[in-house]
Amino acid sequence: MCEKATIYETEKLVEYQEGSVVSKEIIKKETGTVTVFAFDKNEGLSEHTAPFDAMVQVIDGTLELTIDGELFTLTKGNMIIMPANIPHALHAKERFKMVLTMIKSN
Template identity: 55%
Template structure:
């Protein structure tokens, strides 16, 4: 299988679908429908997203590495294999402690 592309109905390894780039945040949208999105992210160590809100719950699945995610100002560490639901309309931000990859699933309601 080519890890740069995928076909519906074929298995793939999400962590290989996006690569960490020095000093950057890389994203790749796998699904983008009016009802929701699935996006893969790769953060170089030290990179992050400033605090913001979203109108819908968002589910984070950590694929590789470690990051600090703050929810309503309360930081917590997330690592490979862990999941986190970020509630709608709650301020949140992210900082990669080490090279970090995640899948972000947002279902619009």
């Protein structure tokens, strides 16, 4: 029996805010994190790297994601794995929400 199990309505965990990126961390452990994001249209994250393997799962809208120079377009229901230490950037072609799961690599 799980004493602290919680059911989340993923799309309702964060709300869109005009001209902003909103995030809510759901799990934070030494081995990784799970965070839900809401990006307003034309918002994004500039190119960066992370020391974690990461899975992006789009739960609303459309996302343009560049990984190591290759452009990917993801829509609601799509997910992609980003390897650790590889440059990547995100751009909101339209408003979108995503779940980002990062797992520590060796």
